[in-house]
Each structure stands twice: as structure tokens, then as C-alpha cells.
Amino acid sequence: MFAPRALGRQAMHLPRWAQARSVSTLEGNPHIYVFRGDGPNDPHILSLLPSEPVNSKLAIGMTSKLPPTTDSVTENPKFLSILQEVFSKHAHEDPDAQSQAQVMVSTSGANLSSGGVLLTGKRARRRRAEVGDSAGGASGQGGVGSAGRGGWIHISDNRRPPDYGRIAWPEDIFGSLEVDGQGQFVGGNGNYQASGTYRLVTRDGILGLSPFLREKLVQRLRELEKQ
Template structure:
């Protein structure tokens, strides 16, 4: 009798429901209901409910998010670019590409970025993957250069790219997948720091934020520091 009563009481007890879940395509990214808009979700690397809007990746009106439903957070993009500039030159993907640049033949490793010589490419190419045109860089070479053969003992540039859509061997990534570019000398040594491309998109049809584990960890560390600063008494 007592057991039956206990079960009935337990069945009617209010059970708190977390409004947080994870993206199946990228479990490190949390999905948090927007308390002010029931049809909108925040996407965030931080486990806070509700998240700090300035530190959230963005918002989406659909799950899974699509390029049409997703709105990126400009403050997050700024932080992402700062992390890329500060740590991108230490990323293993980029270091491997720089080494390949200096090797005979110098083709890329298929991990997301090709390289090109210091001679500025023709910008009149098509949008076909691996051709010129597109991402518009600056003195760091940008994302608009020709892919293919490496330095042959000369300097050049390599791309740091998202892992969500690796290009075919010997090709460069799509402009929206290129995080930035950096100069490399003829021996494969990275010179300076990565310059953000300005064309990277957080979410494409191929996925969302396919960062290397190294860059993702650095980004999350930075976000946590920003969160701690905002929560500390002034």
C-alpha cells in the first residue's frame, strides 16, 4: 500500500527540465532555449542558462540549424578572429601544410588549405573549388589564390581552414571555409600570425564550426575568461 502511494506521489512531482541540449553534429555546441522567444534557440560553447548573448555563437529558429535559420553573433565572430590571430599559427593542420609547402612538389595534405607562391594570383577566376576568386585577403595572401604546387624553395602563403568540408587533394577550400592565411618561407617555417580571411562563415550546408581540437579548446578558454570577467564584481 505504501509503495503504491509513493509511486503515485512521485509520478506527480514536478521534475525540472533542462532547457539545454547539444547539437548532434557538433556535441561541444550547446542548444539553449531563448526565454524571451520560445521559437528561438541560442547556440553556445558555454553551459550557462540563459547564455550571455555577447558570448553565444548565434541564434537559430530551426534545429538542426541551417544557413537560413541561423543568425551569427558579431561579437562572437570578433572573438573567434582574435583567437585565430593569437593561436592559429600554432595549429597542427597549418603546421603540416607549411611543411608540405616546402616539400618537393609541395601539394597540400587535403586538410583544408592549399598554398601558393608570393606572386599574386589572377583574381579573375571562377568560383570553382581551387580556382582564383573569392575570399579577398590582404597582404597575407587572402583566400583568392591559386592552389596547387608548393614553394619550390620560395616563400608563399598557406590557409587555415575549417575541417567540415575538406577540399579535394591539391585544391583550396571554399572561401566560406577559410579561417585565415599566413606567410611561409621556403623551408616551411610559418612567418608571423594568421590574418583572418573575412569570408569565413560559422555555419554552411556542410556543418558548423569544424575547428581543430586545438583551436576549439583555445576558443572555449577565451570565452570562459570573458564570462568570468563579466561575472566578476566591478
């Protein structure tokens, strides 16, 4: 069981997790299951697996309220480790990643909707305009203008796609893949590098994955569940 982190002034405890009374899915994210604790004050458990009793070691984390917010969620570091393990192995196989790699080195890059940022899953809403937006431009990021030179594409959470020619905010980037001048992944697997800055929950929402990567992650979680 992962060690809960105190959020704010009150640390959350996990009594009777294995005896969760009911399970439903998270509003707006039908792939995330919500297990309600046995007691009225017990935290909700979030998981990509519907299995009962819930395995706390494989859970996304827990939240003291719904919908989950940045100050209500305690992330499970074990889950994040598994996620990065899966991405390291399979991110370069994602059709979204392969498409972005090809567009990145195209002559015009006209169809690159995210400035070298790999959007996972369907396009979500555009990022709202913000004062002091610190998201970087495409230069040196394998975005528009990188035709024939290769570079890096960033695997980003689909909860907040960046504007054209920009890269995602650090908290939304899972990691990056290296692409050569022909649009092929360097080393065959893109030499995946975890960002180290990704957050499961931001003010824009919770974990959002492409169908391909979500399937691979759930597959790995099920394998671990059987052990």
C-alpha cells in the same frame, strides 16, 4: 547583447534568454551547446560554453530551428570577432598548421592532402562534385608545386575539405598564414590575415574547428565570461 538580424521576412527576438529551460548539444557537433528558449517560439541559442544562464554576448548565434540552416541562423558578430582574435594569436601554434607549413615547402608536396589549405581537425568528407566549382587551384596558394618558395596556407573549416590541389571555398576559410621557403611562419606568427568571407553556417554544416583552436577559443570565451 548583439543586435539580431532579420532573416527572411521575420526578425527574431530574444525574450528571456537568461532563463533558458534546458541545454543539450547539437546533433553531429557535441561541442556546440543548444539552449532552448523559455517559450515555444523563442529561438535556440548556440554556444561553445555550457554555462547557464547563457551569455548572449559570447554565443555563436541563434537559430529558429534545428538543425540550424543558412536561413535559420543569425550570427553573433561579437563571437566572430573573438574567434578571429584567437586565430590571430594562436593559429600558427596549431599542430595542423605547423604540419601543413612543412609539407607545403617539401620537395614533392606528395602528402599535402588539401592543396595548401589547412584542414582543421580530422578530415571530413570530400567535397561533392559541383558544376562550375569556383574553388581555386594550388598555384600561387602555397600548395603542390610550391616547394622551397613559401606562400600562404589557408585555415579552413573542417565541414567541407576541398579536393586535392584545390583551395577551400571563401565561405569556409577563416584566414591565412604566411610561410617562408623553409616552412617557418613569417614573422614568427605567420602574419595571420582574416579572410573576411567566412560564414558560420553553410549548407555543409556549422562551425567546425581543430581540437587545438577550439580549446583556445573556449579558453578565451571563459575568460570573457568571468569579466
